[in-house]
Amino acid sequence: MIRRAILKAIAVPGYQVPFASREMPMPYGWGTGGVQVTAAILGRADVLKVIDQGADDTTNAVSIRRFFARTSGIATTTRTTEATIIQTRHRIPETPLREGQTLVYQVPIPEPLRFLEPRETETRQLHALAEYGAMHVKLYEDISRHGHIATTYAYPVEVAGRYVMDPSPTPKFDNPKMDQSPALQLFGAGRERRIYAVPPYTSVRSLDFEDHPFRVQQFDQPCALCGAEGVYLDEMLLDDAGRRMFVCSDTDHCEGRRADGHVGTGDAV
Amino acid sequence: MSAPLLQVRGLTKRYGARLGCADVSFDIDPGEVLAIVGESGSGKSTLLSLVATELAPDAGTVSYRMRDGVLRDLAGLSEAERRALMRTDWGFVRQDAAQGLRMAVSAGGNVGERLMGLGERHYGRIRGTALDWLGRVEIAADRIDDPPTRFSGGMRQRLQIARNLVTSPRLVLMDEPTSGLDVSVQARLLDLIRRLAAALGLAVIIVTHDLAVARLLSHRIMVMRAGRVIETGLTDRVLDDPEHAYTQLLVSSVLAA
Numbered sequence A: 001m002i003r004r005a006i007l008k009a010i011a012v013p014g015y016q017v018p019f020a021s022r023e024m025p026m027p028y029g030w031g032t033g034g035v036q037v038t039a040a041i042l043g044r045a046d047v048l049k050v051i052d053q054g055a056d057d058t059t060n061a062v063s064i065r066r067f068f069a070r071t072s073g074i075a076t077t078t079r080t081t082e083a084t085i086i087q088t089r090h091r092i093p094e095t096p097l098r099e100g101q102t103l104v105y106q107v108p109i110p111e112p113l114r115f116l117e118p119r120e121t122e123t124r125q126l127h128a129l130a131e132y133g134a135m136h137v138k139l140y141e142d143i144s145r146h147g148h149i150a151t152t153y154a155y156p157v158e159v160a161g162r163y164v165m166d167p168s169p170t171p172k173f174d175n176p177k178m179d180q181s182p183a184l185q186l187f188g189a190g191r192e193r194r195i196y197a198v199p200p201y202t203s204v205r206s207l208d209f210e211d212h213p214f215r216v217q218q219f220d221q222p223c224a225l226c227g228a229e230g231v232y233l234d235e236m237l238l239d240d241a242g243r244r245m246f247v248c249s250d251t252d253h254c255e256g257r258r259a260d261g262h263v264g265t266g267d268a269v
Numbered sequence B: 001m002s003a004p005l006l007q008v009r010g011l012t013k014r015y016g017a018r019l020g021c022a023d024v025s026f027d028i029d030p031g032e033v034l035a036i037v038g039e040s041g042s043g044k045s046t047l048l049s050l051v052a053t054e055l056a057p058d059a060g061t062v063s064y065r066m067r068d069g070v071l072r073d074l075a076g077l078s079e080a081e082r083r084a085l086m087r088t089d090w091g092f093v094r095q096d097a098a099q100g101l102r103m104a105v106s107a108g109g110n111v112g113e114r115l116m117g118l119g120e121r122h123y124g125r126i127r128g129t130a131l132d133w134l135g136r137v138e139i140a141a142d143r144i145d146d147p148p149t150r151f152s153g154g155m156r157q158r159l160q161i162a163r164n165l166v167t168s169p170r171l172v173l174m175d176e177p178t179s180g181l182d183v184s185v186q187a188r189l190l191d192l193i194r195r196l197a198a199a200l201g202l203a204v205i206i207v208t209h210d211l212a213v214a215r216l217l218s219h220r221i222m223v224m225r226a227g228r229v230i231e232t233g234l235t236d237r238v239l240d241d242p243e244h245a246y247t248q249l250l251v252s253s254v255l256a257a
Helices: A002-011 A034-041 A059-072 A120-127 A133-146 A172-180 A252-259 B045-050 B079-090 B107-117 B123-136 B153-165 B183-200 B211-217 B235-240 B243-253
Strands: A047-052 A083-090 A102-106 A157-159 A163-165 A184-189 A194-198 A204-206 A232-237 A244-248 B006-015 B018-028 B033-038 B059-065 B071-073 B090-093 B171-177 B201-207 B219-226 B228-235
Touching: A002 A034, A002 A172, A002 A184, A002 A194, A034 A059, A034 A083, A034 A102, A034 A184, A034 B006, A047 A059, A059 A083, A120 B123, A133 B107, A157 B123, A172 A204, A172 B123, A244 A252, A244 B183, B006 B045, B018 B059, B018 B211, B018 B219, B018 B228, B033 B045, B045 B059, B045 B201, B079 B090, B079 B107, B090 B153, B090 B201, B107 B123, B123 B153, B123 B235, B153 B183, B183 B211, B211 B235, B219 B235, B219 B243, B228 B243
Parallel strands: A047 A083, A083 A102, A102 A184, B033 B201, B033 B219, B090 B171, B171 B201
Antiparallel strands: A157 A163, A157 A204, A184 A194, A232 A244, B006 B018, B006 B059, B059 B071, B219 B228
């Protein structure tokens, strides 16, 4: 049943397919949608990686990885390059994905129009008629209030020139990685009971204005641990004196670089 | 005489055993202002909802002359065509501004929404047009980023008008736009509506229980009672020389100022 929903989602890129979400051995909001999608597509030969905010070692990621290892006996990894299925919350790995890999997103609120239109019957109609003018109202409000588009995560995208989609709360930094990605991208929202997908090599365009084009976040300094530039950084608080450090959000990417001999300044700011 | 913009024939709506409105027919020419008057419960608002295709009639048709000059039955439009018509060529100013506006979105966003719906993707141009329209409805430019929750009742109605007129519609429906406003604010709003309707050549259907509003704005008037049209004619004729007994009662019950 979930596989049918996934197939339909792949056939209609960006369209939210309703499905009968099941009880999972975890609370809603912890990745029940992602777990169901992952469980539906796991095969014997698959290697699973689970990340939470880019990290392999946070509670949620460790628990889900261990759950699948124990129940399905599947191989797991923390290396992006070795994984065939990557379940993620809030990030896309820095290492470019390749053909044959599948990225499974955990989605809290799948409906990009929700904040403007609370009625589900109405949002479905808006999607059906491709009436997306209201989406730009949100961006307009951002610019009028902040002088630039201040939405930094869950930044709405148009998929394959048709459906407007919420890319889940990934930072907009990751939006360009979705465009023409060789990997299959599946989105599962457990509580909201929706599955949607972006097939490989599909156009994913971030909405914007002609005079306020889409831009990703910029960071002033490289990762303090591995010296990487052009990656998404997390701000780590080091002590109660307010010392902070900016490090890679993608732990596997950071560890890989350090193993290759890259060193950051290690400086706090 | 030009061809009618809107043609209504035999509109009937029942709510179970009760009658919403029965067998209403009228035409509106481009640029004409029609007032529908009557007391509460006379079927005015039902009629307006039927014309706006928000309610489905039990009998009768509403036909509209599209921009290509062809008169089409609105019931025969696809949902996409119907919605496109409603948000470009038509406007609807509601009695309760909270129904006609996005209360959480700034005034500029409210005015710009229809433009963005039509595919405008240039922030500067949208803002320029919004500023222009706020000026035309006498809302100060420095209020463009305020949400309508911070506006007075009269300003909200004027913002609704700007939001509706930004796409240059040809027909605007108004449901009691001045009720609930105090008299001086009413006068200013009516004056604005009259000026804009004349300047833009708008056809307007205005539903009101206030004969003074009808007198000031409309060319023609339709008096309704218990779901039926009992008298129709030129505004001055109906108000100065009412034929039907009920209309006479209605006119005589207005206090002379």
